[in-house]
Amino acid sequence: METRYSAADIEAKWQQQWLELGLDQTPAKNDQPKFYALSMFPYPSGKLHMGHVRNYVITDVIARYKRMKGFRVLHPMGWDAFGLPAENAAIDRGIPPAKWTYQNIEQMRDQLKQLGLSIDWDREVATCSPDYYKWTQWLFLQFYKGGLAYQKEAAVNWDPIDQTVLANEQVDAEGKSWRSGAIVEKKLLRQWFLKITDYAEELLQDLDKLGGWPERVKTMQQNWIGKSSGAHLEFPIVDSDEKIAVFTTRPDTIYGVTYVVLAPEHPLVAKVTTAKQKATVDAFIEEVSKESEQDRTADDKPKKGVLTGGTVINPANGEEVPILIANYVLYEYGTGAVMGVPAHDARDFKFAEENNLPRKVVILPDDADNSDICLLEAYTDAGTMINSNRFNGMSSVKGKSAVIRYAESEGFGEERIQYRLRDWLISRQRYWGCPIPMIYCDDCGVVPVPEENLPVILPEEVEFSARGGSPLAQMDGWKNVDCPCCNKPARRETDTMDTFIDSSWYFLRYTDAKNEEKPFNLDDANDWMGVDQYVGGIEHAILHLLYSRFFTKVVRDRKLVGIDEPFKRLLTQGMVQALTYKNTNTNKYIPIDQIDPEDPQDPETGDPLTGFYEKMSKSKYNGVDPALVLDKYGADTARMFILFKAPPEKDLEWDDADVEGQFRFLNRIWNLVSGCDLSVVKKSSGELSKDEKDLRRAVHTAIKEIQEDLEGDYQFNTAIAELMKLSNALKDAKCVTSPVYIGGIEILLLLLAPFAPHLADELWQSLGHTQSIHTVSFPKLDESALKVDEITLVIQIMGKTRGTIEVPAGSSKEDLEKFARESEAAQRYIEGQEIRKIIVVPNKLVNFVIAK
C-alpha cells in the first residue's frame, strides 16, 4: 500500500464507520468510572469559526483519551439557540427566526461532524425547541415557588439599539451594551428578577471548592460578588422622625463625620431639602440626570454636590452636620447614602476639598506624634483613634468592632455585610427567547401558568417589520388567555427570558436529554454531574459561569440534583488570532490580499502599515474560514495544528506555514506506516539488541510523556512534540524487522488516535486490524523499558559544565566521583588544584569545587 495520504477520502469514510459502529454513544451506567467532557455550546450563527474549532477539538481529544483509558464518557453538544441575531436576520432578510435558526443548526452540525468530533448526537439539545424550553419554564416556576423570582419596578439598563433591557453583567465599564455597544440608558420598568443575592455568600465561599478553575476566573467572580463587611449606621434627621441610613466599612471613623451625602435619586432628598435650597437642589438633580452613565463614572471627574439645607445628628457624639447630595454617591449600592469622613477617605477628601467642607482628624498614624498634622491626602490606613470620646487611644482596627458594639447598644446601628452583586434582571422585551410562564389577571393578580399547561409555546410564524419592541406584545391571539384561577380574560407576560437562563442548566439536561416527564432525572444527573472538564472562552468568566453556579445551587436546594458546583475543572482556551494590518494614521484595517507582506503599505495612502496578531474577525479582514482549511488539508491537520501551535489557555496565532508543517508531519506518518513490511517481521528472539532497547525506550518515553501531558494540565503541544520525536525515532530505527519496531509503529498510532483520529484508524486498519483503533485501550507504560544501561554524566567545575561522559546507570556515588575524577574534562581543570568539595548528584552530575 503505497498511495498518497488523502484526508478527504479517509475522513468521510471513518466518520461514516464510527457512526455505524455507534462509537460516540454514551455508555449506560456500568462499573467503569465516568467522565463528563463538555464544551460551551455555540450560538448557531450559521458558520463555524476557528474559535469553535479550537474549543471542540480540545474537548474531543480529552474525551477520546479518557475512553481509551477505560472511562465511560459523556461528550454532548447542543445549541444556545435563542437570541437576538435571529430576530435581526428576520428583519433584514424576512426569514422567520425559527426557520433561520434551525437552518443554521443543520449547517453547523454538518461542519462539526466534519471535524471528526466524538460527540453523542443522540443527546443534542436546542434551547429554542419546545421540549427544552418547557423545562426552562418549569425551572422558572420552581424559582417562583421558592421565592427566588419576583417582580420589581426598577431603573433598568435600557439598550436603545436593541430596544431591550440588560442585566448589570451585560453592561461594561464604560456603560455600553455588551452586544450592541450602545450607551445604555436608565429606564423605569416593571421587571422579573432572580434572587441571586440570596446565594451571594455561598457563591463566594464555594469558589474555594473549585480547585480546577483558573485563579483569574475565581478572582473575577470574587470581585463581581464584591463582599465587604462594615456597619449599617443611622443618622437622625433634625426636625424629623426619619433617619438617614448609611453603610460604612470604617465605623471607627464615625467621630470624623463632617457631613452626610445622599445620592441624587435618594427618596429622602425631597424631605430634607429646605425651601431655600430647593431651586439649587432641583437644578443639580436635573444636571446629574442629563449626564450619561459614562460621564458620571469617569475617572477624573470632579466630585460635585450641593447642600440640601437639612441636617442630621451624628449619633455617636450628637454633633449636627449638613446633608448634601452629590454625583459620586451611587443610589444602587448600599443604602444610597454615605457618611462623609474627609480626613480618612480619599473620595470624601477630594469632595470636601472641592466644596469647602471641613475635615476632622480622628485616626492618628502610629508614627505621627501630634494631632495637628496637616493632611495633604486622606489618611486611610490603620492608626490610633483620637477625638473620639470614649474610644480615644484605641487602635482603629479594634475600634471597628468596638464602635459597632456601641452602636448596637445605643440602637443607632449594627454590623452589616454588603455585596456588590445585584439581583439578576431576566426580563427581555424580545421575541426570540423563552416565554416567561406568567399570566396577569385583573382579579387574581400575577398567576403562574400551571405546570400541566407548559410549555407556553412561542408562536413561530411571526411578522417582523422593523427593529423595535417584541411582536409578542402585539399578538393578541397569543397574549389573551383565560386566567388559570378564575377563568376570566387575562393576559400573558409578553417578555421573554434572558438567554443566559437557557444556558444555565443545559449541562444538566445532557445527562438525560430526552426526558419528557421532567427536566432530568435525579439518578442520571447525580451519576454524571459535575462536569469533569469544562472548556470555553474566558469571556464567560462572570456571566455564564456565575449564573450556572447559581442555578445548580438552586436546583440542588429543590432536591433535583445532589451537587454544589456544576464544573469541577475549567479550561479557558485562548483566542485564535491572525495577522492584521492597520494603518495607524487612519485607524483602518487593510485586507491582507491588498498587501505585500515584505513591505506592507496602505494601497490608498501609501502609509507604512503595522502588523499585529488580533482575534479573528470580519471587520479586521483576518478571519480564516475553517471550511477552507478542512477542504485543503483535512480535519486531522487542522486539529493537529491547533493543538500543537500553543498551549490551550494561551492565544493562538494562525500561521499557514505551521499548518503546512503539520500536514507534512501527518504525511511522514503516512509514509512511515505505509512503508512497513509486515512480512519481514521476525519472531522475538528473546534478548533485545541495543538498537531494539533504544527504540523500546523511545516508545515508552512517548507513552509516559503523552500520558502525563493529557492527565495534568492538558499540554497538547508538548504531547504532539513527543509524537514527533517518536516518529523520528522510528524513522531512524535500523531494526525494522524487529517486533519492537512494528510494536512501536502500533503504539505511535494509538498515541496519535485522540489527536488525528481518522488517520490513526486508517493506518491501524492497514496494519491488518479489523477493530477500530478507537476501541483499543491506551498503551500501557512499562517502566522497565525506560531503564537505561548508561547515563550521560555531566562534569562540572565550579558549577560550570565542562564535559560529559557515559557511565553505567545506577553507579554508586563513589563510582560516579571516581569516573568523573578520571574524566578528561575534569582532569584539565583539577590538575594541580586543591579540591575543596565534590557534589555528586546520582544519575546526573558531579561538580568539583576547587580552591579559587
Place this chain on the structure above:
RNA sequence: GCGGACGUGGCGGAAUUGGUAUACGCGCUAGAUUUAGGUUCUAGUGUCUUUACGGCGUGAGAGUUCGAGUCUCUCCGUCCGCACCA
C-alpha cells in the same frame, strides 16, 4: 489606582524537587533528487571573538547556592480584569 498573569533564539514555544537552557515545529542556509518550481531527503542554524579544552547568554539589577530560566528582593515592560462599591 487596586487585583491577577506574564517576560526564554528570527518566530510559536520546551525545560520534574534548583542540576547539560533553547526539546518539538516554523523560518532561514547549503547540498541531493527533479527539465524547472513545489514535494521529499540530508546537513547546519543563540551570540561574540582571537574558532577555543573559549567568553557571554532566559526583561534589568542585586541576593541565596557548589550550581538559578526555576528561589528571594528591587526596578522596567507587556497583557488581562475591576474601577467613585462608601
